[in-house]
Amino acid sequence: xxxxxxxxxxxxxxxxxxxxxxxxxxxxxxxxxxxxxxxxxxxxxxxxxxxxxxxxxxxxxxxxxxxxxxxxxxxxxxxxxxxxxxxxxxxxxxxxxxxxxxxxxxxxxxxxxxxxxxxxxxxxxxxxxxxxxxxxxxxxxxxxxxxxxxxxxxxxxxxxxxxxxxxxxxxxxxxxxxxxxxxxxxxxxxxxxxxxxxxxxxxxxxxxxxxxxxxxxxxxxxxxxxxxxxxxxxxxxxxxxxxxxxxxxxxxxxxxxxxxxxxxxxxxxxxxxxxxxxxxxxxxxxxxxxxxxxxxxxxxxxxxxxxxxxxxxxxxxxxxxxxxxxxxx
Numbered sequence: 001x002x003x004x005x006x007x008x009x010x011x012x013x014x015x016x017x018x019x020x021x022x023x024x025x026x027x028x029x030x031x032x033x034x035x036x037x038x039x040x041x042x043x044x045x046x047x048x049x050x051x052x053x054x055x056x057x058x059x060x061x062x063x064x065x066x067x068x069x070x071x072x073x074x075x076x077x078x079x080x081x082x083x084x085x086x087x088x089x090x091x092x093x094x095x096x097x098x099x100x101x102x103x104x105x106x107x108x109x110x111x112x113x114x115x116x117x118x119x120x121x122x123x124x125x126x127x128x129x130x131x132x133x134x135x136x137x138x139x140x141x142x143x144x145x146x147x148x149x150x151x152x153x154x155x156x157x158x159x160x161x162x163x164x165x166x167x168x169x170x171x172x173x174x175x176x177x178x179x180x181x182x183x184x185x186x187x188x189x190x191x192x193x194x195x196x197x198x199x200x201x202x203x204x205x206x207x208x209x210x211x212x213x214x215x216x217x218x219x220x221x222x223x224x225x226x227x228x229x230x231x232x233x234x235x236x237x238x239x240x241x242x243x244x245x246x247x248x249x250x251x252x253x254x255x256x257x258x259x260x261x262x263x264x265x266x267x268x269x270x271x272x273x274x275x276x277x278x279x280x281x282x283x284x285x286x287x288x289x290x291x292x293x294x295x296x297x298x299x300x301x302x303x304x305x306x307x308x309x310x311x312x313x314x315x316x317x318x319x320x321x322x323x324x325x326x327x328x329x
Contacts, residue, residue, distance in 0.1 A: 007045060011054035018063055018185065022217050024056050026187040029214040032056050036079055036115035039106075040122040049132045064117075064219055067091065073225040075183075078117030078218045082171075083108070085116055095223055097232035097251055101174035104236045107243050117218045120172050120182075120198070121210055124165035124273070125245055126155070136162040137206055146309060154247065157306040157315050159272040161203035164309060166270045170236060172199060173251040173269040176277065178227050183220040184212065192222070201273035209273070227253045227265075231290070233326040236269070237318060246270040248315050250322035254290065261285050261294075266326065268302065268319055278302050281323055295327035 013032075015021040025032055033052035035041050036059070044050040058064060064079040067088050074090060085091060086103035105111055105119060123129075124137070126145055134140030145152040146164045155164040172195070175182075180195040198210055212218060233252040238244035249269035255262045264285055266278040284298040302323045303316035 008051055010045075010052060012057060013054060014057045014060050016060040016062075018061050018217065018219060021056055021058055021061060022185055022187060022215075024054075025217055026215040028054050028056070032214075034058060034217065036118040037081065037110075037113040038118075039110055039114045040118060043130075044123070047130065047132070049130060058217075070222070073223045073228065076116060076221045076223070078220055079115050082111035082114050082116065082119060085171075086111065094228040095178060095232075097177060097227075097234050097253055098171065098174045098223070100232070100234040101171045101236075101249075101251060104234075105170045110243075116171060116221060119169050120175065120221075121212060121218060122168060123209060124163070125168045126163075126165035127151075129163075129165065137165070137202070139207075148310070150309070151311065152309040153311040154245070154270070155309055155312055156273055157271045157303070157308055157312065157319075158276055159201050159203070159274065160307070161201060161206075161273075163202040163206060163273065166272060167199060167209065167274050168245050168270070169275075170246060170249065170269065173249060173267040173275040174234060175221065175223075176275045177251040177253045177265040177267045178223050179265065181222040181224070182218060183222060185217050185219050186215045195221075196275075196277065199274040227255075230254060231256050233329060235322055235325060237322070248318045248322060250319075250326050251275075252326040254285075256290055259289050259291075261288055261290050266323065268322070271306075271315055271319060278323065280304065285327065290327055292324075292328050295324040298327075299324045 031053040035055050035057045065077045067076050082102045082105050086099050091099045128144035129137050145155050156166050175195040182193045182198045231254045236246045236249040246269050252266045254264040264282050266281050268276045280301040288294045299320040302319040306316050
């Protein structure tokens, strides 16, 4: 009898050119698994919830590393670690929203290994799904979290469609707020997808959380100069300051002139299966002062339309209060 204490047998490929990685990803398709930092990958494999035949280790591809200035902003390689992203002088100076979000992911040890590409591409963290139960997302016909007995304290307030798991990425809301562009390559060429369209909910595809499909490689993320040096606010509320995923987070980018908000993008994390744009708040604060009066007037719009589950009602006032803080701190 084989021991369950051993990792399953699989092939390992370690390309050093992105073209070779793309070729391998296209050839192996669903049988292959792309690995960056591996923080999501190895958990799945260790628990035997997913069994790829081969791993494609991207860490030898230098062209997918580094943060560089471009004619219209910056480009961040998908293999840039979260620690590098949090500490990079250019990002901290111009896009502190993203460096703040990267600096709150998990723990220092995980940030030292985990990559930006991995953080945005990771699968949902619902424990029913992760433990191998045959839920909707796993091909079954039940959402265990969305039942009278289900444990759903960390789950979605909005956008549930069979699955009520939330997007677990801390950097994703910041990227949506900054109007980031995701650079994806495959055997057919390169396409660039807005971060807001990169993340998808179960109403679009119950099996995937992003537009990435077999054969695709996320190679870089581009941040436009539009939001450079804007006024930013990021806050993540979690049970513990280290390791835990967000209960609710807020990522706000605001262009403010003489105290008046001219334009903004405000995105909540951990309340929906994708990062949630708070468009009603954005519209309500346009042309108003960034102060307590505005915050008090618009904060309740954040949770408007929420459909809480048995144990996550607390997320609604938490969302509203994070919007208040974004407009006053």
